[in-house]
Amino acid sequence: MEAKVGDRIVIKGHHIGEPDRDCEVLEVHGESGGPPYLVRWGDSGHESLFFPGPDAAVQQLHRPETR
Amino acid sequence: MLVNDALRRSGVGVAPDAAIFIAAGVMAASGVGALAVIDAGRLVGIVTDRDLVRRGLARRMPETARVDSVMSTPPATIPGTADLDDAYIAFRAAGVRRLAVVNDQGQFLGMLTVDDLLVRLAANLRDVTRPVASEVQTPHHGMSSPPEFDTDEARRPVVPL
Numbered sequence: 001m002e003a004k005v006g007d008r009i010v011i012k013g014h015h016i017g018e019p020d021r022d023c024e025v026l027e028v029h030g031e032s033g034g035p036p037y038l039v040r041w042g043d044s045g046h047e048s049l050f051f052p053g054p055d056a057a058v059q060q061l062h063r064p065e066t067r
Numbered sequence: 068m069l070v071n072d073a074l075r076r077s078g079v080g081v082a083p084d085a086a087i088f089i090a091a092g093v094m095a096a097s098g099v100g101a102l103a104v105i106d107a108g109r110l111v112g113i114v115t116d117r118d119l120v121r122r123g124l125a126r127r128m129p130e131t132a133r134v135d136s137v138m139s140t141p142p143a144t145i146p147g148t149a150d151l152d153d154a155y156i157a158f159r160a161a162g163v164r165r166l167a168v169v170n171d172q173g174q175f176l177g178m179l180t181v182d183d184l185l186v187r188l189a190a191n192l193r194d195v196t197r198p199v200a201s202e203v204q205t206p207h208h209g210m211s212s213p214p215e216f217d218t219d220e221a222r223r224p225v226v227p228l
Contacts, residue, residue, distance in 0.1 A: 011077055011098070021098055029108075036080070036105075036175075041096035048093040049105055051078035053177050 001052045002033035006061040009039065009052065023050060070154055070168055070179060071147035073187060078168075078177035080105040083112070083135035087123050090114055090134050101165045103175045104138045110167055110175040112138035142167045147176050151187075154179060 003009065003025045011021045023039035026047065030036060039050040050056075080103035081090050090102055094116055104112035114134050122128070122137035143161040145154055147168045157166055158181060168176045 014076065014098075018098065021096065023097075041093065043096040044092045046089055046092040046096055048097065048102070049080035050097075051080065051103075051175060051177050053074050053077035055075065056077045 001035060001056070001058060003028060003035075003037055003058045004033060004061065008059040008061070009037070009050065010057050010059060012055045012057075014055065068151045069147065070145055070149045070151055071176070073151050073154070073183055074147075074168060074177045074179060075183050075186070076178065076180075078103055078175060080175060081114070081134055082106065083133060083138070085134045086131045087114075087119055087128065087134055087137060088130035091116075091119055094119075099178070101178055101180075102134075103142070103167055103178070104134055104140075105175060108174060110142055110144070110169060110173065111135070112140035113142040113165065113167055113178075114138040115165070144169045144173075145179065146171070151184075154184065158184070 005025055005028060007025045009023050009025065011023075013020050022042045024042070025037045026040055027038035028034075029038065029049070035051050037050045037052075038047060040047050052058075076099065077097075079093060079097045079099050081093060083104050083106050093102060094100060100117075101113055101115040103110055104114055112135060114137055118137045118139065123132060128136070143157065143163045143166050145157050145166045145168055147170055149157075154166060158164075164181045166179045168179050170176055
């Protein structure tokens, strides 16, 4: 997985009725956009390190093209 | 199959000096029941929701107490490149419900739980029992399709009158 600061990561719920969760990437600690990431959780605003698994997907922040 | 391939959930980590109420909040927000405790990129412990209750709340620790005061250390780990069969042995030997999966440098990758193994076992069991269940419910004795039912034959009396 590759992510950039400002990207949103969505974690799919594992059980019926379990909601998806999301967090915002604050820092990228791995090489070339790789994990781990320092993230802020949407639910609570708490910060933690995040090590993405197969349940996580990056929603990239829309950035205007640079010329 | 390797341990890495059996990981189903993302891993979440906190620093050893994080307050236990922060750890609880991260657990609630992320939906995980165990956090890796990471110090300068190094895995130093595991803290579970049970640790927060038994070692924190039950002992009337303040909510600002540090995570490293309630974590389990050293953490039970398994390499991500280990065979999944080794995980069963590791779970039995360590007597835990979660193993921290690490890479060759000992860095945390994710958490393997007993539940992950149970889900995989259940899926495997379902796969191998499906043909048996099918045979029991609709016996066809190896034929590709069940024989057509001969209605004339069925109407014929078994014992000639």
